[in-house]
Structures are given as structure tokens and as C-alpha cells.
């Protein structure tokens with residue numbers, strides 16, 4: 001038996017998304033900027049996907065900009081908005097941001113901006129109070145992720161956005177891990193910029209989008225042609241965009257049932273491992289993306305744990321928990337204050353829409369057996 005429990009890393013391509021892509025990988029290969037009919041047909045497919053995604057998020061098609069993925073969308077948001085704001089000031093990011101935001105913000109330090117990290121609490125939450133303590137009226141941008149990629153922790157984005165807007169700051173949220181489960185309506189919030197990625201919702205890899213609220217200042221970070229209304233140069237990837245559109249269409253029909261089933265599967269897994277001592281759960285199930293389970297386990301190391309799980313057919317990961325070169329524990333778990341006794345044995349399971357109770361049972365039983373085996377060796 002094999003169980004894929006690493007959906008936070010990436011999801012399998014839905015067959016319907018693949019079907020939507022195929023025409024643009026073969027017969028309809030034409031450049032969407034061409035004026036002849038075949039080029040215009042490809043353009044129409046891109047615009048259909050854009051309209052679909054805009055409809056799902058509650059914005060105008062003209063506010064969706066396709067990118068090469070979540071990383072580029074977040075880079076464009078952070079670098080593009082701050083550089084075009086026309087003033088030097090403070091950039092605030094959450095303590096648990098993905099490197100797509102963290103490293104982009106770090107690059108701004110060299111350009112004269114001061115980057116401040118808003119601390120999280122013991123559960124990895126960035127509270128509106130913590131943001132309020134750090135924000136100043138010269139804050140140009142606040143960037144706080146909607147859901148964390150290691151623990152699944154969901155942030156109070158509406159309230160955080162209101163704090164940012166009160167101080168005249170632009171608000172960006174990296175919603176890459178939130179898109180698959182959270183109800184996201186930019187028309188009901190003041191979010192200025194929102195990054196999403198296709199491959200976390202059963203669409204193809206290498207495709208994402210940035211929502212840019214009309215009127216938000218943004219400068220391109222890639223120079224070239226006039227694609228994506230001069231904001232993102234480069235020939236579009238029509239197949240990937242069509243696959244992303246289809247994945248969003250499926251999500252729109254299935255989000256609630258996916259959430260329900262992933263929540264039940266994760267709970268089943270948690271019940272099964274409850275009897276094993278020395279396990280801390282970094283993903284309180286009521287507060288995280290359904291299906292996410294980050295664990296820190298005393299008396300074991302992440303690497304052998306994952307290798308033995310893998311050898312038994314369970315594909316899980318450290319999240320971004322360890323940097324393979326340095327074997328440093330995750331900065332996210334450190335920021336949350338996970339104790340030294342447990343942090344080196346951190347592992348992330350992330351269940352998806354096609355996992356079953358049998359998968360949860362097998363993964364949980366295998367995990368407890370592997371923990372017992374490693375503890376005996378240590």
C-alpha cells in the first residue's frame with residue numbers, strides 16, 4: 001500500500017485539468033498575441049480561465065495577472081508594490097512567511113527599506129494586536145500569509161488587513177496554501193494583493209496568479225513584451241493557464257466536500273496516534289487547513305523518520321522543516337517556540353481530496369511503528 005500525504009508540497013494533476021491543457025500542447029500551439037484566428041482562439045482560452053478565476057475570487061478579470069507560480073506572484077506583489085509606492089519606509093512581514101515573501105522582503109533592505117518581522121504566538125498566529133504594535137504610518141506594505149505551509153495555521157486575514165489599511169499600508173497575502181480550502185472573496189475584504197498557485201489545487205505546476213486590486217501601484221519585476229497589461233512580460237503558457245482555470249472550476253464545485261473529507265481523515269489520523277507518547281501536534285485541527293498535520297516528536301530525527309516512512313510507502317515531508325545542508329530546524333517551528341527536545345523530529349503530513357480512512361490508518365500505524373523502532377535504536 002502507498003499513501004501520498006504531501007499535498008502541501010504539490011497535488012497530482014486532476015485528469016480534467018490535463019484534458020483542458022492538451023489542446024494547447026498540440027494542435028492549438030499558436031501564440032495568443034497573434035492576430036490570426038488560431039492565435040485569437042488561444043487568447044480566448046486564457047481569458048476564459050482568467051474570468052473563471054476572477055469570478056471565484058470575487059474580482060474583475062482585469063485584476064488577475066498570470067505568473068509562473070506562487071513564488072513569482074509573491075515576488076511581484078512584494079517587490080512591485082514597494083518599489084512603485086514612491087517612498088521609502090517600513091515593510092512588515094509575518095514571522096512564518098514562505099521564502100517567496102521572506103527573501104523578496106530581504107532584497108528590499110538593500111534598497112533602503114526597513115523590513116520588520118511581526119512575531120507569531122505559540123500556535124504560529126500573527127494577531128492583529130501584534131501587527132498593530134509593529135505598524136507605523138510610514139509602513140508601505142504588510143505581507144502576511146493566509147495559511148502556513150508547514151503547520152497549515154490560518155491567519156485572521158480580514159482583521160490584519162483592516163489594521164494595515166488603517167495605517168495607509170498596502171496589504172498582500174500569500175494565499176497559496178489557503179486557496180484549496182478557504183473561502184476567498186476579495187470583494188468582501190480590503191486585500192490589495194493576493195498570490196495563488198495552480199499546483200496546490202490539482203492544476204499544473206509552473207502557473208500562478210496575482211490579484212492586483214485596481215489602483216494599487218505596482219511595477220513589473222520582469223521586463224520584455226506587453227503581456228499581462230505590461231505587468232508581466234513573456235509569452236503566456238496557455239496550456240498551464242487552461243489547466244489552472246479548470247482546477248479552479250473543480251475547486252469551486254468541490255471545495256466544501258474536500259474540506260469535509262480532509263478534516264475527517266486528519267482527525268482519524270490524530271485519534272490513531274493519540275496513544276503514542278512524546279508527540280506534539282503543531283496543527284490544532286480547528287485552526288488549520290483541513291488535512292494538515294505537523295508533528296514534532298521526541299526521541300527521533302526527521303530524516304531517518306521520513307526515510308523509514310518512505311520505505312514503508314508513506315510519502316510525507318518535513319514541510320520546510322529542515323534545510324538539508326545545515327540540518328537547522330524550521331524557522332517557523334522555532335518562531336512558535338517548539339521545544340528543542342521535539343523540534344528535530346518534525347514531520348508534516350498533508351492529506352488531500354483523494355485520501356481515504358484506510359490511508360489515514362495505514363499512515364498512523366506506520367508512523368507509530370517507525371517511532372518505536374527509531375526510539376529503540378537511539
Ligand code: PLP
Pocket residue numbers: 008009068069070071072074098100145147148149174176177197198199206207208
Ligand atoms: N507560498 C507558499 C505558502 C507556498 O507553500 C508555496 C509553495 O510551496 C509558495 C508560496 C510557492 O509557490 P510555487 O511553488 O507555485 O512557486
